[in-house]
Amino acid sequence: MQDFLSSLVNVAFHGIAYGMILYLISVGLSVTMGLMGFANLAHGVFAMAGGYMMLSAMSGLDVPFPLAIVGAFVAVALASMVLERFLYSRLYSAGELEQVLFTIGLIFMSVALARLVYGPLPQPVFIPGYLKGQIHLLGSGFPAYRVFLIVFSVALAGLLWFGVERTRWGAMVRATVDYRLMAQSLGINTARLFTLTFGLGSGLAALGGALGAEIIAVQPTYPFEHLVYFLIVVAVGGLGSLRGPFVAALLIGVFDTACKYWVPEFGSFFIYVATIAVLLWRPEGLFGKAT
Amino acid sequence: MHAALETRGLCKNFGALTVAEQIDFRLEAGARHALIGPNGAGKTTFINMLSGRFAPSSGQILLAGEDVTALGQVARVKRGLARTFQISMLFKNATVVDNVAFAVAERAGVAWRMLRPARAYREVVDESMALLETLGLTQDARLRVAELSYGKQRLVEIAIALGLRPRVLLLDEPAAGVPTSESQRILEVLDALPEEIAILIIEHDMDLVFRFATRITVLAQGKVLIAGTPAEIAADKEVHEIYLGERHA
Amino acid sequence: MKHAGGYIADSRIRAIEWLPWAFALLCYYAAPSYLSLGSYILTMILFALSLDLILGYGGIITLGHSAYFGTGAYVAGIVAVRLTGEPLVGLLAGALAAGVLGLVTGMIILRTRGLALLMLTLAITSVCFEVANKATSLTGGADGLGGFSLLPILGLFRFDMFGKTAYLYCLAILFASWWLVRKLVYSPFGASLTGVRENNLRMHAVGAPVYQRLVASYTISATLAGLAGALLTQTTQFVGLNALGFQLSGELIVMLVLGGVGRIYGAFVGPLVYLVLQDYLAKRFPEYWYFGIGAMLVLVVLFARGGILGIIDAGILRLRRKS
Numbered sequence: 016m017q018d019f020l021s022s023l024v025n026v027a028f029h030g031i032a033y034g035m036i037l038y039l040i041s042v043g044l045s046v047t048m049g050l051m052g053f054a055n056l057a058h059g060v061f062a063m064a065g066g067y068m069m070l071s072a073m074s075g076l077d078v079p080f081p082l083a084i085v086g087a088f089v090a091v092a093l094a095s096m097v098l099e100r101f102l103y104s105r106l107y108s109a110g111e112l113e114q115v116l117f118t119i120g121l122i123f124m125s126v127a128l129a130r131l132v133y134g135p136l137p138q139p140v141f142i143p144g145y146l147k148g149q150i151h152l153l154g155s156g157f158p159a160y161r162v163f164l165i166v167f168s169v170a171l172a173g174l175l176w177f178g179v180e181r182t183r184w185g186a187m188v189r190a191t192v193d194y195r196l197m198a199q200s201l202g203i204n205t206a207r208l209f210t211l212t213f214g215l216g217s218g219l220a221a222l223g224g225a226l227g228a229e230i231i232a233v234q235p236t237y238p239f240e241h242l243v244y245f246l247i248v249v250a251v252g253g254l255g256s257l258r259g260p261f262v263a264a265l266l267i268g269v270f271d272t273a274c275k276y277w278v279p280e281f282g283s284f285f286i287y288v289a290t291i292a293v294l295l296w297r298p299e300g301l302f303g304k305a306t
Numbered sequence: 307m308h309a310a311l312e313t314r315g316l317c318k319n320f321g322a323l324t325v326a327e328q329i330d331f332r333l334e335a336g337a338r339h340a341l342i343g344p345n346g347a348g349k350t351t352f353i354n355m356l357s358g359r360f361a362p363s364s365g366q367i368l369l370a371g372e373d374v375t376a377l378g379q380v381a382r383v384k385r386g387l388a389r390t391f392q393i394s395m396l397f398k399n400a401t402v403v404d405n406v407a408f409a410v411a412e413r414a415g416v417a418w419r420m421l422r423p424a425r426a427y428r429e430v431v432d433e434s435m436a437l438l439e440t441l442g443l444t445q446d447a448r449l450r451v452a453e454l455s456y457g458k459q460r461l462v463e464i465a466i467a468l469g470l471r472p473r474v475l476l477l478d479e480p481a482a483g484v485p486t487s488e489s490q491r492i493l494e495v496l497d498a499l500p501e502e503i504a505i506l507i508i509e510h511d512m513d514l515v516f517r518f519a520t521r522i523t524v525l526a527q528g529k530v531l532i533a534g535t536p537a538e539i540a541a542d543k544e545v546h547e548i549y550l551g552e553r554h555a
Numbered sequence: 556m557k558h559a560g561g562y563i564a565d566s567r568i569r570a571i572e573w574l575p576w577a578f579a580l581l582c583y584y585a586a587p588s589y590l591s592l593g594s595y596i597l598t599m600i601l602f603a604l605s606l607d608l609i610l611g612y613g614g615i616i617t618l619g620h621s622a623y624f625g626t627g628a629y630v631a632g633i634v635a636v637r638l639t640g641e642p643l644v645g646l647l648a649g650a651l652a653a654g655v656l657g658l659v660t661g662m663i664i665l666r667t668r669g670l671a672l673l674m675l676t677l678a679i680t681s682v683c684f685e686v687a688n689k690a691t692s693l694t695g696g697a698d699g700l701g702g703f704s705l706l707p708i709l710g711l712f713r714f715d716m717f718g719k720t721a722y723l724y725c726l727a728i729l730f731a732s733w734w735l736v737r738k739l740v741y742s743p744f745g746a747s748l749t750g751v752r753e754n755n756l757r758m759h760a761v762g763a764p765v766y767q768r769l770v771a772s773y774t775i776s777a778t779l780a781g782l783a784g785a786l787l788t789q790t791t792q793f794v795g796l797n798a799l800g801f802q803l804s805g806e807l808i809v810m811l812v813l814g815g816v817g818r819i820y821g822a823f824v825g826p827l828v829y830l831v832l833q834d835y836l837a838k839r840f841p842e843y844w845y846f847g848i849g850a851m852l853v854l855v856v857l858f859a860r861g862g863i864l865g866i867i868d869a870g871i872l873r874l875r876r877k878s
Contacts, residue, residue, distance in 0.1 A: 054670065105857065111669070112616050116812055117856040119805055123849025131842045239802065243677055250674040284685040287678045291663075294675055298667040357760065383762030395760070397753035400561065407562040408750040409761040416743050417763060423566035423741040430743070431562050448563065470761060 021155055026273050032161040034268020035168035036230055039223030041248040042175065042260045043216020049192050049255020051107055051209050054114045057121035058220060059238035059245055064125070065091050065221025066233035067133060073141045080143040087225045092218030099213040104206070122238045129235035137232035164226055171222070176257055188212060192255040244271075247290050253303025263301060308371030310335045310504035311356065311387070311474050316365035318351055318528075325351045326362070327528045333474065337504045340519035342512075344548055348528040349508045350392060353476050356506075357389045358382045369474065383412075388472035390463045392479045392508075396451045403447040405462055406434040409469035437465050441495055457488025464495060475499070477507040481514055493518065516540070524548075559740050559819060560612075560749060566741035575823050579726055583719075590718035594790045596830045597725035598783050601732055603811045603822035605779035608736060610808075611817030612745060613772045614752030615665070618804050619676030620780055622660070622683045623653040625799030627781025629687060631788040632700040640706040642724070646785045653781020654774055661773035665766060677801065684799045699795035721790040728786060732779055737819060739775070748772055752817075809848060812855055815862030824863050 044058040068087040072078040078086065106114055142160050149156035179185035187203050224233065231241060248267060252259030267286065274285045293301065311333040318326040325348040333339050341349055354360045356367060358379035367375045369385050377385075397405050410430050411417040425431065438447050441461045446454055451462060460480055467475055480496065481489045489511070496518055499505065509515050515522065516536050523533040524545055532542055539545055582593055602624055609615045627649035634645040664675040687694045694700055707713040714720045739745045750758045751765055758765050788794040797803060806829075814825025837844040859866055 048670065054673065102853070102857070109856075111673075112610070112614075112816070113856045113860070115616055115618075115673070116808065116852050119808070120849040120852025120856065123845050123852065125849075127842045127844075127846035127849065131846075239805075243681060243801070246670075246674050246677065250670050254670065280689060282685050282688065284682065284689070287681045287685065290678045291675060291682070294667065294671045294678075295663060298671040300671075359760075379759050380762050380764055383760070389760060391757070391760075395754060395757045397750055397757065400749060400753055401563065403563055404561045404746065404749075408747060408758070408763070411562075411743050411747065412762045417747045418744055418768075420742045420744040421738055423564075423738075424560065424562045424743045424746045425564060425566055425741075427562070427743060434562065466757075466761060 022276070024153075024155055026276050027269060028157055029161065030269030030272035031265060032164050032268070033230055033272055034265040035165055035172075036223050036227030037244060037248050037268055038172065038261055038264035039168055039226070040220045041223075041245045041252075041264060042172075042257065043213075043219045044245055045249045045252060045254060045256070045260040046188070047209075047213055047216050048249060050188060050212055053103065053107060054111055055103070055118050056115060056242060056246075057118035057125070057238065058217075059242050060121060060125040061091050061095055061217040061220040062224030062227075062231075062241075062245075063129065063233060063235075063237040064094070065224035066228045066231075066237070067129065067138065068221070069225035070138045070141065070228060070233060071133075074139070080141075080146075084222065084225055087221045088218045091221030092214040095217030096210050096214035099210050103213070104209070107209075122242075125238060126235050129237075133235070135235055137234040138228065140229045140233075142229065160229060164230075167226065171219075172257075172261060175219075179257055184208075184211070247286070249300075251290060251293050251300055253297075253300025256302050259300055259302030307335070308368070309333055310337065310370060311506070312368040312371075313356070314366040314368070316352075316355060316367065317363045318348075318355060318360065319363045325528050326355065329365070329525075329528075329530055331523060331530065331533075333504050333506050334521075335473075335504055336501055337506075337521060338519050339504075339506050339521045339523065340515045341506060341508045341523050341525060342510075342515060343525035343531070346527075347525040349525055350478060351528075352525065353389060353478050353506075353508060356476060357387065383470055386471070386473035387476070388467040388470040388474070389476035390467050390478055390480060392482055394456075394459050394463060396459060396462055396466075398452045399450055401448055402443060402451055402454065402462055403431070403434050403438060405451055406437055406465045406469045407431060409466045410434050410437075413470050434469065437468055440498070441465050442491070455488070457484045457491065460484055460488075460492060461495060464492075468499075472503060474504045474506070477505060477509075479508050479510065481509065481511055489514070560742075560745045562743075562746060564741060568737075572820075575820070576726075576730065583722060583726075587717065587719075590722045591790075592830070592834055594718060594721045594725045595787070596826055597722070597729050598786045598790065599807070599810065599826040599830060600823050601725075601729050601786065602780055602783040602807055603814070603826050604729075604732060604736055604819070605776045605783065606807055606811055607816065607819070607822045608739070608779070609769075609772055609776045610811065611821070612740065612748040612752060613769055613776075614755075615769065615773065616673055617676040618673060618801060618808075619678075619680035620776075620807060621799055621801065621803040622676075622680040623657055623777035623780035624784040624787075624803065625680075625683060625687065625794075626656050627653040627784030628788045628794040628798040629694055629700065629784075630781070631785035632703065632794040633693060635703040635705060635789070636700065640704055642705050642708050642789050645705075645789060646728070646782065649785030649788070650778050650782040653784065654778035657777020657780075658770065658774040661770045661777070665769045665773060680799060680801055680804065684796065684801075687799055688796060697796060699793055701793040703792065705789060705792070718790070725786055725790060728782065732782065733819070736779070740819060744768070744771075809852060812852065813862055815864035818861075818864055821862055821864050828863065 040062045044055060047053055047055060065087040068090055069083040072083040072086055073080065106117055146160045146163050148159050150159050150162050179188060187208055191203060191205055191208060248260050248264045252263030270289065271286050274281060309332040313329050313331045316326055316329040329352065343349055351360065355362045358377060362375065366373055369382065369387055374382055374385065397408065407430050410433050414430055416427050416430060435447060438444050443458065443461060446458060451459060464480060481492045484492060493514055507518065519536060522536055522539045524531040524539060526548055531544060532539065606620050609617065630652040631645040631649035634648045660679050664672060667675060688696055705714055708724060712720050747763055747768055751768060755765060784798060787798065810825040810829045811822055813829055814823065815821030833844065855862060861868060
């Protein structure tokens, strides 16, 4: 019984940590899909880029951990804004098929580039000395780094929520998600709004990829291998909201960890089945608006 | 005698927003009936409920006396109800004749056939061509719809609906956005429609409405304000206020 | 996009349409050492043709078409191991199983659209993958399923070590499928699919049972995909998990897009060009190969939506205007 309880606590803890990483990576995807209606399958590329950037900065240039994280965020956000301006924006009015093909193309290119530069193996992970070791709580030990992960991500989610609910930028984003044409006629510069939001979403994905390198290994196949999970978070959560992907990411993180802990022989089987069930019950996702 | 189309206490809410409130409406067999009202009065929503695209929140829709409230779009089309759309809803990359033939084939029940080529179904092709001829589009039959002028696209819109051989035809702003030079042609087409088809038309062009319709219903804020002959409507003070009010605003 | 079919299209087979078949037969005599690659290309052409039916004609975007290919492949393998070595039985069983799966899953997922539909196609493939991975006793799991032997086709044509029979077998099956797909595309059914892709809402408004029609085309497409999968199993005498992978679905889309979506012969040109190039380049420069594929996709989307055949069409049109 004691064993079961402690494994329950363990699964919940690691599941939440995993879920928070999924959230950081996917929330940008959810907002851009809701805002611009763009099926960006290449979103995982930004997460992978964040991971590579942080790890190579720390190992190659001895950049301290906090700086490497911020650097990854800024660099990826800026790079993605350039991509958005010159490539993505040309396809906003194109069909879903074109968007899917275009972003699959981006995935192929980035996978090849990553393999060329970093080789096929997963990158070694660096955790700064002050985040190593265990934190003891309620009679069990938890890895300090993952505790930090959870606290940091929750804080970020809070900040993001504040940004969207309480600032002018957030109000514009919400207005544009709900009433695109009206927002344009009100004089909101949707093109600039799209670019900024896209950059922020990609930057967050980079943060997720960098912070989560210890959970989701950084390797060239990253954008393909984990795409299904990012999409599940977005589809199950519902497009264009902050709460949707948060709840979905937590559910999926915990559920997936539980399945892999107790019934590892089934792999991800139950996650997929659960996703199918949710989408049949609510095609627009748990928190999405019915159209 | 049943009305061709009738609604009883039709209501529609989108959340807290009421767009149709207790609409009682009769479209008589063979009628030329116009539905007018200021923007946002709920005209298109009403058409969408009649055609089965939206389900009403409450109330009944009767087609030739039969309650069709619970039936979907496809079943209503089968019973002789056809509509056109305000914004062009055509098969843009298909040829003009295919646009019409898609509809004719569904009505004739051949659209499931898989083994003989579509071209071998002469009756579908001939009927589609005949329809195009009555609308003066024979020359354009082999063009892609996207290559036509907007006015001609509006005619294709009507041709598709006629391909269903409707008994009731709902026209949602057939002349909207069409330059005056071409709208005359649309009015001619409307005038020449077979008498036995009951027609409900939504239109903003008041000249067209008063020349075409023999009966007019005015909708405002989701409610029927008044219904009557064109002369009665033209004389009504409240209608004037609404339209003049709208213009001033 | 230019699509074959419709109510005024001439459905008779034009002379140029015999070209691929003449070319395929020529290859049989001219390149005997490449027959196994040839069989693989023919198989993928069939697979691409099945995708074209729902993507190019029905407008359904799927990232999970390998589910049906893999089902056909595994069922053909299992039939050969447990039931009979007669190839045609395995082929039919594989196609049938994929068709049934296509019908059932199609009925479920085609109620949705957009992201949910995309996600469901992915999830279904993933479920199939996990099942094949875990049902080791039946499928061999990660090791794959092999070591079965096939009888001569109809007791007459023995599979030889040079792959001659296999090549002609694939060619015959592809020919029959092409003939069927061509019939469908030019039929009223095919025309109505074009209508659905062009304007789903309007198709509802003319009284078309859109959902039923999509399910029907999805089922036919899945059956053909299963046929292709079964062919792969029989001609290589092996089936592995990658037959069910999401990667294969992605590659398939790439091939079809390269050739041209929504044109019957895009499904012929795409796999041919892609697989020949892959055979030549991918082993030597794998990174550059993948980068090139990605870049090609991006360029096709931005500049040449019709693929190779689209470029050829545009070229012909320009020449005609000049003269």
